[in-house]
Amino acid sequence: MKKLGITLIILVALGSLGFAKGGQQGGGSSSTQAALIGIAMPETHVQRWQKDGANLKAAVEKLGYRAEVAYGDADQNRQNQQIQNFLTNGAKLLIVGNINDGVNSAIADAAQDNVTVIAYDRLIMNSGDYDYYITFNNYKVGQFQGQGLETGLNLKEASADAPKYITLFAGSPTDNNAKFFFDGAMSVLNPYIKSGALKVIGPYPETSADNANFQRIATENWQAPIAKTRMENLLNNDAANVVLDGILAPNDTLARAIIEACLADAKYADGKLPVVTGQDAEADSVLSIKNGQQYMTVFKDTAKLAEAAVSLADQIIKGQTPSIPGATLASGDLVSIGDTGKKQVKAYLLEPVIITQSNWQVPLDAGHFTAEESARLK
Numbered sequence: 445m446k447k448l449g450i451t452l453i454i455l456v457a458l459g460s461l462g463f464a465k466g467g468q469q470g471g472g473s474s475s476t477q478a479a480l481i482g483i484a485m486p487e488t489h490v491q492r493w494q495k496d497g498a499n500l501k502a503a504v505e506k507l508g509y510r511a512e513v514a515y516g517d518a519d520q521n522r523q524n525q526q527i528q529n530f531l532t533n534g535a536k537l538l539i540v541g542n543i544n545d546g547v548n549s550a551i552a553d554a555a556q557d558n559v560t561v562i563a564y565d566r567l568i569m570n571s572g573d574y575d576y577y578i579t580f581n582n583y584k585v586g587q588f589q590g591q592g593l594e595t596g597l598n599l600k601e602a603s604a605d606a607p608k609y610i611t612l613f614a615g616s617p618t619d620n621n622a623k624f625f626f627d628g629a630m631s632v633l634n635p636y637i638k639s640g641a642l643k644v645i646g647p648y649p650e651t652s653a654d655n656a657n658f659q660r661i662a663t664e665n666w667q668a669p670i671a672k673t674r675m676e677n678l679l680n681n682d683a684a685n686v687v688l689d690g691i692l693a694p695n696d697t698l699a700r701a702i703i704e705a706c707l708a709d710a711k712y713a714d715g716k717l718p719v720v721t722g723q724d725a726e727a728d729s730v731l732s733i734k735n736g737q738q739y740m741t742v743f744k745d746t747a748k749l750a751e752a753a754v755s756l757a758d759q760i761i762k763g764q765t766p767s768i769p770g771a772t773l774a775s776g777d778l779v780s781i782g783d784t785g786k787k788q789v790k791a792y793l794l795e796p797v798i799i800t801q802s803n804w805q806v807p808l809d810a811g812h813f814t815a816e817e818s819a820r821l822k
């Protein structure tokens with residue numbers, strides 16, 4: 445009787461473990477454990493990625509899977525090691541925001557082990573070893589930045605007789621997104637440059653395809669100190685004899701570094717900053733926008749991206765045909781967003797939102813900020 449009781453208790457305990465975990469059918473190293481999802485994030489020095497890691501982990505656990513998160517610190521070898529660890533730990537699926545193409549050997553190893561990979565936010569280029577990508581409409585992000593300059597500089601009224609002056613910055617040359625952001629922005633700005641209403645100080649790649657000039661304006665690994673130094677050099681050299689009206693900055697981290705460099709220059713101190721663009725709706729930048737320094741940012745609701753990525757993961761693990769609420773499968777012109785150069789992967793896109801002083805509350809209302817950040821913004 446006693447024996448039967450113990451057996452029953454063990455059976456009930458095992459059963460409840462199994463039924464409680466939605467990821468059960470994914471397997472894992474032991475049949476009673478929920479499937480493991482490995483989350484590899486690129487860096488922590490850009491605030492958004494800290495949120496992405498936390499959001500993804502919460503969303504994965506909410507669906508009953510196990511989650512492991514690792515940050516690569518902008519070092520691809522380190523991230524590859526982290527991915528290997530996920531594989532060793534029996535991960536069923538990986539969600540990867542990579543640093544550069546050096547990730548491909550790790551992605552190939554995952555494919556070898558039949559582990560599904562979802563490229564998260566950044567397309568993993570030159571790989572044919574995975575099938576899914578989830579991100580925002582990155583071309584539109586760039587268009588919003590171009591429109592920020594168009595509105596902020598009132599370019600529709602500018603002419604070759606009274607031109608506006610801008611300088612251009614791009615994101616990391618190893619991040620495929622940086623090209624989409626830049627090309628989207630230039631699709632808005634190029635007509636004004638052609639007409640002479642807008643003049644570019646410093647290198648002018650018409651698109652990211654002008655690789656030599658694109659490299660000159662790009663910012664390795666999105667490092668703020670690199671952008672700050674480049675801005676200081678511009679202010680002392682190419683831009684020494686003009687007053688810049690605008691600066692195309694690809695994200696908030698770099699926008700703030702650029703603004704810092706400008707504020708140290710007498711021409712731009714005391715409310716005379718150029719119109720500076722951004723991206724990510726980081727708390728410090730939204731505060732800067734609210735206070736009239738940075739001109740705009742682009743809000744990408746990364747909590748929604750994380751939820752959508754995990755819903756995609758869940759459907760793949762369950763063998764379903766993915767249908768992701770809030771995200772659309774790229775089609776038409778946007779299909780190229782999923783072209784790795786070796787394979788066309790399925791790209792699911794979420795919509796970004798443009799933020800200026802008139803609607804800075806939008807990311808706050810969406811719950812984008814931590815309690816501490818929200819308190820600073822109010």
Ligand code: GAL
Nearest residue numbers: 490492566619621666695724
């Ligand atoms: C991009 C990402 C941006 C940005 C940047 C810097 O890939 O889409 O949101 O923050 O990386 O990490």
